[in-house]
Amino acid sequence: MLTNRLAVSASGLSRHFRDSLKIAHDLGVDGVEVDGRFGLTHDEMSRSGLRQITKWLEDYGLRVSAVRFPTRRSYADSEALEHRVTATKAAMQMAYDLGARLVSIHVGDIPISEESNEWKILIEVLTDLGTWGDRVGTTVAVEAGRADPDDLLRLFAALPEGAISCDLSTGMLVVHRHDPVEAIHALGNRVVYVHANDAIAGPIAGRGSSVVLGTGQVDFPAVLGSLEEHAYHGWLALDAVEPVAARREIESAVGFLQSIG
Secondary structure: OHHHOEEEEOOOOOOOHHHHHHHHHHHOOOEEEEEOOOOOOOOOOOHHHHHHHHHHHHHOOOEEEEEEOOOOOOOOOOOOHHHHHHHHHHHHHHHHHOOOOEEEEOOOOOOOOOOOHHHHHHHHHHHHHHHHHHHHOOEEEEEEOOEOHHHHHHHHHHOOOOOOEEEEEHHHHHHOOOOHHHHHHHHHHHEEEEEOOEEEOOOOOOOOEEEOOOOOOOOHHHHHHHHHHOOOOOOEEEOOOOHHHHHHHHHHHHHHHHHHO
8 A cells, every 4th residue: 555655754843853753653654754955964964963863763663765855946057056966966875874765856947948058958967966876876856746747758758767767746736737647647657756745726837825635636546546556666755734733734644645545
């Protein structure tokens, strides 16, 4: 059952990593997702810190599902690109050290023209990250949600086989007026991680709103069925809409998914 591998954002539960692990354990989930940019600090990820984090995870019976690495700029934007790529590679090393071996990124706007300089930059960067991933044992998963699934398919076709994979965000797909079930069928086994979130579409693409899981327009029975059809055995990651109600929301989300899973 897919609902046997549920994860929750650690930073969404508490500012203190150890406290977030205790809450995650109490909620009955199996893993935590780490924010690689604003979550764990450099000191916490030092050699001694890593040993302590590993012990905490063991104490609470949890695993790190993935490292999420949000960036303000696209990987096709040449401004400060070298710094962005270096930071992403550091997040990939963090993921390996934590045992997750998966980094979720938002690639940014995917250029329409494959003859444009931005497209060439994007392909070069993602190829580089794929090569680095082979070296450190970490996969980069590009979010399908803000990124159009069809545009992602163009990226996959232009990149070396296995250079990147896909993180499917069900709610963000709805916000950007894509059908999550159709996206699963289109992307197939490239989907290696799923953010199970819910949303209501707005009047135009990108203007929708996130809502509590089970109260929006995502057809979760169909989503879970489609994932099983494509032999998906990865994580379902949960996010709270309102940080102040995170614990209550995640508890509700776990119950909702288990009731249909």
